Amino acid sequence: MKRHNRAVGRKSPKQLMRSKGKITIRKLPSGVRGLDEILGGGIPEFSFNIIAATPGCGKTTLAHQIAFANATAEKPALYFTVLGEPAWKMLRHQQQFAFFDAAKVGKAVRFINLSDLVLEQDLNVVLQEIIKQVSAANPGIVVVDSFRTVVRKAAVGSGELDMQSFILQLAQFLTGWQATTFLVGEYVEEEIRDNTLFTIADGLLWLWQVTERNSVVRKLQIMKLRGQATVPGLHTIRIGDNGLQAFSRTLGLTGSRTKPVEGRRLSLGIPELDRMLGGGIKEGDSLLVAGPSGTGKSALATQFIAEGLRNGESGIMAIFEERPEGYTHRAGTFGLRLQDAQRQGTLETLYLRPLDLSVDETMQEILDAIGRVGAKRLVIDSLVGFEMALAPGFRADFRESLYRMIGALTGAGITILSTVEVEDTFTALPFSHYAISFLTDDIIRMRYVEIDGQLRKVMVVIKMRGGNHSKDIREYVITDKGVVIIHPRQTDYARLSSGLPERIGRREEIAPEPKATQ
Amino acid sequence: MSQASPQMRDFAKRLTAHESKGNKSSQSKARVAFQVCEKLRPHIATLMGNAGFQGLLARALALASREAPALRALHVKADGSLAELDELEAQARPVDLAEEGVVLLTQFLGLLAAFIGESLTLRMVLQAHPKLPFNDLDDQRLAK
Numbered sequence: 001m002k003r004h005n006r007a008v009g010r011k012s013p014k015q016l017m018r019s020k021g022k023i024t025i026r027k028l029p030s031g032v033r034g035l036d037e038i039l040g041g042g043i044p045e046f047s048f049n050i051i052a053a054t055p056g057c058g059k060t061t062l063a064h065q066i067a068f069a070n071a072t073a074e075k076p077a078l079y080f081t082v083l084g085e086p087a088w089k090m091l092r093h094q095q096q097f098a099f100f101d102a103a104k105v106g107k108a109v110r111f112i113n114l115s116d117l118v119l120e121q122d123l124n125v126v127l128q129e130i131i132k133q134v135s136a137a138n139p140g141i142v143v144v145d146s147f148r149t150v151v152r153k154a155a156v157g158s159g160e161l162d163m164q165s166f167i168l169q170l171a172q173f174l175t176g177w178q179a180t181t182f183l184v185g186e187y188v189e190e191e192i193r194d195n196t197l198f199t200i201a202d203g204l205l206w207l208w209q210v211t212e213r214n215s216v217v218r219k220l221q222i223m224k225l226r227g228q229a230t231v232p233g234l235h236t237i238r239i240g241d242n243g244l245q246a247f248s249r250t251l252g253l254t255g256s257r258t259k260p261v262e263g264r265r266l267s268l269g270i271p272e273l274d275r276m277l278g279g280g281i282k283e284g285d286s287l288l289v290a291g292p293s294g295t296g297k298s299a300l301a302t303q304f305i306a307e308g309l310r311n312g313e314s315g316i317m318a319i320f321e322e323r324p325e326g327y328t329h330r331a332g333t334f335g336l337r338l339q340d341a342q343r344q345g346t347l348e349t350l351y352l353r354p355l356d357l358s359v360d361e362t363m364q365e366i367l368d369a370i371g372r373v374g375a376k377r378l379v380i381d382s383l384v385g386f387e388m389a390l391a392p393g394f395r396a397d398f399r400e401s402l403y404r405m406i407g408a409l410t411g412a413g414i415t416i417l418s419t420v421e422v423e424d425t426f427t428a429l430p431f432s433h434y435a436i437s438f439l440t441d442d443i444i445r446m447r448y449v450e451i452d453g454q455l456r457k458v459m460v461v462i463k464m465r466g467g468n469h470s471k472d473i474r475e476y477v478i479t480d481k482g483v484v485i486i487h488p489r490q491t492d493y494a495r496l497s498s499g500l501p502e503r504i505g506r507r508e509e510i511a512p513e514p515k516a517t518q
Numbered sequence: 519m520s521q522a523s524p525q526m527r528d529f530a531k532r533l534t535a536h537e538s539k540g541n542k543s544s545q546s547k548a549r550v551a552f553q554v555c556e557k558l559r560p561h562i563a564t565l566m567g568n569a570g571f572q573g574l575l576a577r578a579l580a581l582a583s584r585e586a587p588a589l590r591a592l593h594v595k596a597d598g599s600l601a602e603l604d605e606l607e608a609q610a611r612p613v614d615l616a617e618e619g620v621v622l623l624t625q626f627l628g629l630l631a632a633f634i635g636e637s638l639t640l641r642m643v644l645q646a647h648p649k650l651p652f653n654d655l656d657d658q659r660l661a662k
Contacts, residue, residue, distance in 0.1 A: 087566045088574075091634045102637040106645050113567040 025227055028140075028180060031069025031099060032062065034246035034364070038220070038235050040228040043203070046178055047226070048171045050147075050197065052187040053207035057218055058239050059184045060085060062207070063143045064094045065243045066182060068101055071108035075140035078133060082114045084146035084184075097243040110137060118150055123166040126150065131173055139179050148185030151197070164196045171200050192223075202226040207237065215391035217358060220246055236358040247360030249404065266377070266415055268300065269307030272485035273444075276461050276470035281442060283376075285465070286406045286416040288439075291446030295457055296478045297419040298322060299330065300444075301379040303482045304417045305347065306336040313376035314346040316369045318362070320385025324349040334482040348373050352386075358394045359401030362386070363408070370414060378409065382419040403439050410441075424448050424499050441465035446476075449499050454511055458496060459485070473497065477512050486512045522581075522624040526631065529655045530554075530624040533643065534616075536650060548612035551619025552603060554647075555626055559598050561645045562630070571598040574633075578626035586618040 027042030036042045043049070043066065053059045063079070071077035081087045091111070094100050105111070112133055117126050134142060144150065151163065174181045183197070189206070192198045204224040210217050218237045222230040236247040265280035274280040281287050289297045305315040319327060327349065331338045341347035348369045352362055366378065380386060387398050394401065409416055418440070424447050443462040448455050457476055461469040473496045476485040493501035530551065537557075538550040546553075555575065563571045576594040583589045591606050607615055631639040636655050644650055 081567075086570055088570060088630075088633050091565075091638060095635055095638065102635070102641065105638055106641045111565045113563065113565055113570065115567040116569065 027228075028066075029069050030062075031065040032244045032246055033242070034235075034248050035220075035244070037248045037250065038222060038231045038246055039225060040230045043180060044225065044228055045180055046175050047202040048175055048181045048200065049183070049203035049205065050187075050201045051182055051184045051205045051207070054186060054188065054209065057207035057209045058237065058244050059186075059207060060090060060145055061094065061097065061239060062205070062244050063145055063182050063184050064097070065099050067109050067141050067143055068099050068104060070141050070180075071104055072140070073107045076107065076137055077109045077141035077143065078137055078139040078179075079109060079111045080114050080130065080133075080142070080144045081111060082118050082144060082146055083149035087111050087113050090145075096241075098241055099243045110139075114144075114150075123150075123162055127166055127169055127173075130170065134174065134177055134179060138177075142174055142179045142181045143184060144182070145184035146186065147183035147197075148187065151185070167197055167200055198224075208234070213392040217391050217394065236360045238358075238361060245364075247358060247364050249360065250408070266313075267307050267311070268417075269303035269310075270300070270483055270485060272474070273300075273459075273483070276472065276474065276485075277442065278464060278467045278469045281415060281417075282465075282467065283415055284410050284413050285441040286410050286418065286439065287442040287444065289417060289419045289444045289446065290422050291419075291459075292424045292448065293421055295446040295448065296476070296483045297421070297446065298327070298381050299334070299478055300446075300483045301381050301417050301419055302327065302331045302334065302336065302338070305377055305379055306331060306334075306338065308377040309338075309341045309346060314373040315341075315377040315379070316348050316350065316366060316373065316375045317379045317381065318350045318352060318366050318369075318386075319379075319381045320352055320389050321382055324351050333480060335480070336482075346373055348375075352389055357389050357391065359390060359398070359405055362389070363405050366409075370409075370412075376413070376415060378414050378416045380416065380418040382421055384421050399439075406439050442469075447497075447499060449496055449501055451493070451501060451503075452511065452515070454513070454515060456512070460497070475512060522585075522621075522628045525655055526628045527620070527624045530620050530627055532652070533627075533647070533650070534620055534623065536647065548610075548615040549603065549607060549619060551616065551623040552600060554619075554623055556599065558626075558642065558646045561642055563598060565642070568597050572596060574629055575600075575626060578622060578629050581629075582618070582622040582625040586621045588614070589618055589622060 026045040027036070027039075028045055029042055030036050030039065051059045051062055067077035067079055081090065084090075085093075091105070095102060101109075114126060114129060117129055130142075130144075171181070183201070187195075192204075198204060201224070203222070203226065206221045206223050208219040208221070210219060218239065219234040220237045221234050222232075231248050231250050233249050235249055238245050238247070264283040265274075265278075266283050267274050267280045268277070289300055291297050301317070305317055308315045317324075317327065328338050328342075338347060338349075342349065350365055350369055352365065369375065370378065383402070387395055390398065406416060406418075440463075442464050444459055445462050446457060446459045449458050450456075457478075458473050459476055460471075460473045463469075474485050476483055478484070492503070492505035494504045495501050533554055534551045537554050538547050559571055562574070566574070572594050575598060579589060579592060579594060579600075588606065588610060591609075592600050592602050595601050606618075610618070627639060627643070630642065634642075640655060
């Protein structure tokens, strides 16, 4: 026992090195929702960073958010303005955002205009003024906005070496003074190669504004951040009342719990369908319900949610086509009182129809709702509506985004039922237009078939990942109880999946819903 | 368009009254409101630069001149200070000069508040006058 304890207490040489010699870099909050996750935890303290973008991307707003999030009277933020947006206009605009705290202005956040100096003096004088102000204020955050105008002035008045020397001295001084620095500037990507500034900088945050057809989307990329593992790629950002909000491509689910391993089966609220699925849908699975309009996809989705509520599992319905009232009304006709659950806070209906959403923003809405109600079940009705709600620029990435979204949510243990509308072709049985079936664990296909002069409905379980399932094509009806699968068919048909079957045996049963006689 | 609300005029008066407490001579008391503007200059120029301050004061002077035509004799220098004030002071009665100064200060503060809001305007004023016994534009404590 003693020996065991010694072994536990002993550290390997690697661990020793880690515990003795390694510096832990403190990470400052960015003040931007979602950005810390993208940055790998926050902004490295004492780092020297560039916020670069073309006009209108939100550089100044981002810099303000960082300043206001970190500034205190003891460790203020110094915000040097240089020939960019006039400081008074900047204040006028920035105070519209919720993060702007007027009480901090002057003491915790101090604005200093360097325009006159930059216009009238050389770089050395500008540097000396920054040194003077920083030495006097002892700031935790320093922003120079726009640093690009300093560089432009230098290009006219000084040589390249002077400029490099200025940047190097500035970086060394500010880091030595234990300030975390942000140089804000208007740059285009081509400038990265030949610009010393980008070599010296520890962090490079690049913002984009992409116009596609009628919509504009803003994106952010952490091109560089020394000493920290950031989330790669382009992340959607949006400027709203709270300032910038970033939507990580990992959807904020890094490190969240993994899929449940117990393999519990969840009922869809339709006993016969549960049997077809081998006992229900596996917890943490993604189920795709595909079928043409009117086949009962939304009804099935409602029953799935309602069954969860009956079993104490909260739910979210993200609907993109039908109005929430329609949903609640239909559920009412099935005897399901969704409004009770909504009142109790165990069900939330998200009606998402703006036309310039990104998948990540939608995801954030859904994740927030999941967090609010502790949801175990999620309905997305429908993927077609979802795609239409996206900005055109995001539609090209719909499949990839959907892959990330479903993977992230099911990884977090949420069971998802998505619907997708497909046309019945009467020659084939497509699952969707998007070739997204690989994204889902399970697929149920609903379709119309013409039998004896009636357009009836059938469903079949196409796929059940990691489990056996019924291969039967089952007829169903939509009654005042919702989707009801009727007794197994006794009459044999061939080519049922084509929608135009041929009866190959004796007719053994009457139509499930009466035929018109007059 | 005038930016001067009665509330701002009252604020300017109270600010001038506070500033004049430290002044003993009747001569300098007449130009106290102008001194308030001058005292604000370095603080506001730190924020918006000399050019920004100069532009704001020049606009305030133009607006104030409609109400107090004698102010047309003044102009704002590039560094934001007022030129020809001594000449105006020599010609005007102290009581008139004092009133004209308040008109200018009212317009200047009104403009500043129109651009950056009353809250930040008050903070700027408090930076220049840290001992002000009020922290609200409507605060009546100074008037007592």
